[in-house]
Structures are given as C-alpha cells and as structure tokens.
Amino acid sequence: MLMNTIAGVRHVDGIYIRAARSLGASQTTMFLRVMLPAATPYILTGARIGVGTAFIVVIVAEMIAVNNGLGYRILEAREFFWSDKIIAGMFSIGLLGLAIDTGMNRLNNYLLKWHRGIESN
Amino acid sequence: MQPQIQISNVSKIFSTGGQEVIALDDINLDVKPGEFICLLGPSGCGKSTLLNAVAGFSLPTAGSIVVNGTSVLAPGPDRGMVFQEYALFPWMTVEKNIAFGLEIKKQSKTQIKEKVSALLEMLNLQDFRDRYPKDLSGGMRQRVAIARVLALDSPILLMDEPFGALDSLTRRNLQDELLRIWMEFKKTIIFVTHSIEESIYLADRIVVMTYRPGKIKKDVSVEIPRPRDPSSIEFNELKKELSLLVMEEQSRHNQQEIKLSTAD
Numbered sequence: 001m002l003m004n005t006i007a008g009v010r011h012v013d014g015i016y017i018r019a020a021r022s023l024g025a026s027q028t029t030m031f032l033r034v035m036l037p038a039a040t041p042y043i044l045t046g047a048r049i050g051v052g053t054a055f056i057v058v059i060v061a062e063m064i065a066v067n068n069g070l071g072y073r074i075l076e077a078r079e080f081f082w083s084d085k086i087i088a089g090m091f092s093i094g095l096l097g098l099a100i101d102t103g104m105n106r107l108n109n110y111l112l113k114w115h116r117g118i119e120s121n
Numbered sequence: 122m123q124p125q126i127q128i129s130n131v132s133k134i135f136s137t138g139g140q141e142v143i144a145l146d147d148i149n150l151d152v153k154p155g156e157f158i159c160l161l162g163p164s165g166c167g168k169s170t171l172l173n174a175v176a177g178f179s180l181p182t183a184g185s186i187v188v189n190g191t192s193v194l195a196p197g198p199d200r201g202m203v204f205q206e207y208a209l210f211p212w213m214t215v216e217k218n219i220a221f222g223l224e225i226k227k228q229s230k231t232q233i234k235e236k237v238s239a240l241l242e243m244l245n246l247q248d249f250r251d252r253y254p255k256d257l258s259g260g261m262r263q264r265v266a267i268a269r270v271l272a273l274d275s276p277i278l279l280m281d282e283p284f285g286a287l288d289s290l291t292r293r294n295l296q297d298e299l300l301r302i303w304m305e306f307k308k309t310i311i312f313v314t315h316s317i318e319e320s321i322y323l324a325d326r327i328v329v330m331t332y333r334p335g336k337i338k339k340d341v342s343v344e345i346p347r348p349r350d351p352s353s354i355e356f357n358e359l360k361k362e363l364s365l366l367v368m369e370e371q372s373r374h375n376q377q378e379i380k381l382s383t384a385d
Contacts, residue, residue, distance in 0.1 A: 022178075
C-alpha cells in the first residue's frame with residue numbers, strides 16, 4: 001500500500017502541480033489538496049489488494065499458529081469430523097471476504113466519484 | 122507609459138542528450154498595462170517557452186524578466202496561467218476549482234462564495250457549480266479554467282494555446298468572451314497561438330517568432346477596430362502578410378526535421 005502511494009504521488013501529472021503553483025499553493029496545500037487526491041486511485045488500489053491479502057494471511061495464520069479464530073475453528077472441526085462446522089466456517093470466510101471487498105468497493109466509489117469514467121475519455 | 126512586463130535579452134538553452142537547443146535567443150519585449158499580445162509562430166519556435174519563462178515555470182538561461190517592477194523567479198498568482206489542457210483539478214467540483222486560489226489567499230467563506238457566484242454567472246456556468254470536470258465539454262472546462270484565474274484578480278493573464286483543442290464555433294464563442302473580459306477588467310494578456318486568424322481577431326500586437334533559434338521576427342500592431350470581421354479586406358490583407366511570415370518559418374521547421382530524420 002505504501003508502495004502504491006509512493007507510485008501514485010510520483011505519477012501525479014505535472015500540469016496539476018504547475019497549475020497549483022501558479023495559483024499560489026504552498027508546499028502543504030500542494031501535498032494535501034493536489035498530490036494526495038491525485039494519488040487516491042493508486043492508494044485505493046493498493047488498499048484493496050492489501051486488505052484482501054491481509055484477510056487471507058490472517059486465516060492461514062489462525063490455522064497454523066493460534067488456538068482461536070475462524071481458521072483455528074475449521075481445523076479443529078476437521079479433527080473431530082464436524083463437517084457442519086467446517087462448512088459453516090467456509091461460508092463465513094467467503095461472506096466476510098465478500099463483505100470486505102464490497103466495503104472497499106463502496107469506499108472506492110465514494111472517494112473516486114470524480115474519477116469514474118475518466119479512463120473511457 | 123511604464124511597461125508592465127519587461128523582457129530584456131532573454132535567452133533559453135535546453136540541453137537534451139548532449140545536444141544544445143537554443144529555444145530563445147536574445148528576446149526583447151515590453152508589454153504595456155492592458156495590452157493584448159499574441160505570440161505567433163509554428164510549433165517549436167519557443168513561444169510557449171517564452172510564456173513559461175514569464176510565468177516563472179522555467180527561468181531563462183540569460184536575461185531578465187521584470188513584472189510590475191520585480192524580477193520573475195517563481196510562479197505566482199499575480200500572473201494567472203491558462204493551459205491548453207485546462208489543468209482543472211478533476212477531484213474538485215467546478216465551484217471548488219474556482220475557489221481554490223481564493224482559499225489559498227485565506228479569504229473568508231462568504232467572500233469566496235460571492236466571488237465564485239459572480240464568476241459562474243459571468244461565464245454562464247451556474248448550472249455546473251456542483252459538477253466535476255469530467256462531466257463538462259472542452260469549452261466549458263476552459264471557461265472554468267478562465268474563471269479560476271479571474272478569481273485571483275491577477276492583472277496579467279498568460280494563455281498557452283487555450284482554445285487550441287476546441288472546435289471552431291466554441292472557439293469563436295470563447296474568443297468573444299475573452300475580449301469582453303479583457304475590456305471589462307483591463308487585463309494584460311499574453312496569448313500564445315499558432316492560428317493566424319485567432320491572433321488577428323484578438324490582439325493589439327502580434328509578435329511573430331522564428332523557428333530555432335526563437336527570435337522575434339516581426340512585431341505587428343493591429344489597428345483594425347473591434348469587433349473585427351474576419352471576412353473584411355483589412356483583416357485578410359494582414360492575414361496574408363502574416364501567413365507569408367509564418368509559412369517561411371514553418372518551411373524552415375520542415376527542412377530541419379527532414380535533416381534530422383536523415384541524420385539518424
């Protein structure tokens with residue numbers, strides 16, 4: 001995510017910076033009101049991938065290392081042949097994943113309402 | 122009258138890949154307050170370079186540019202810049218874009234609101250106040266860009282082929298509006314264009330530039346009274362005269378390009 005933010009800030013079109021400078025923007029204004037918003041598409045892409053990866057990593061970590069959490073419960077159920085619990089666990093993971101992705105998507109659409117369709121121009 | 126913009130002995134040399142290109146060569150130009158100047162020439166003749174130097178984006182290699190008695194060292198809101206690519210901030214609404222410069226100046230909210238409303242009305246943008254630039258046509262975007270620099274009350278407007286990307290009807294429309302604004306607010310305008318007709322339609326003075334090195338080839342005063350009729354005899358006589366000058370430079374441009382491509 002940090003990498004994406006850096007890439008995003010680096011790729012800010014020079015014309016916005018020139019326009020902001022000629023309108024008298026200071027360094028702080030430039031960063032907060034020009035660089036950061038211009039980089040949001042990159043930042044959010046990074047965030048979406050980052051959150052997804054983090055979710056998978058958490059489940060796997062629960063399976064291997066801790067004795068609590070969704071991942072652990074599924075493994076535990078496997079040992080005792082509680083297939084109902086295994087299936088419930090699988091569904092929970094799926095639904096949580098979906099919820100997280102939908103949430104990120106909503107955030108994306110909200111923050112980038114100015115951006116939608118720009119690529120098609 | 123004291124010149125408002127004083128360009129003295131300005132040269133600009135770019136070095137790209139070990140090769141030196143003289144973009145501007147010993148340019149001298151004085152601009153009086155309230156004057157409308159067009160820089161005319163083929164692409165690559167350094168007219169945009171000169172404008173960027175006045176704007177403070179890229180400083181000259183030699184010589185000095187003095188605006189209102191102070192040397193130009195950096196961009197500033199006293200010289201409002203309008204770009205061909207509009208350069209509106211796509212993440213801000215039309216209203217926010219216009220207010221940006223005023224917010225930097227730390228004006229009060231009511232003051233900003235009043236000023237933005239007046240500008241929206243002047244440029245017929247009332248219905249687009251809360252829209253994002255992506256929803257606007259090219260002509261509308263350039264109106265917003267003009268409103269954004271007008272908001273700053275800068276005495277000088279620098280325009281870099283602002284209407285170059287517009288269709289001819291929108292273009293004429295915006296030219297008329299620009300003239301109206303120029304007369305109403307008594308701005309000093311430096312306007313870069315490669316359209317001969319546009320320069321005659323707009324300017325008090327047309328400065329024709331040569332292709333590499335960029336020098337001033339001719340400084341022509343346009344005496345035709347406004348509003349100017351592009352089909353009138355005087356208009357077309359001047360157009361013919363300028364066409365010859367510009368085409369000379371354009372053919373030098375072509376020859377040099379052929380030379381360069383055969384050298385490779």
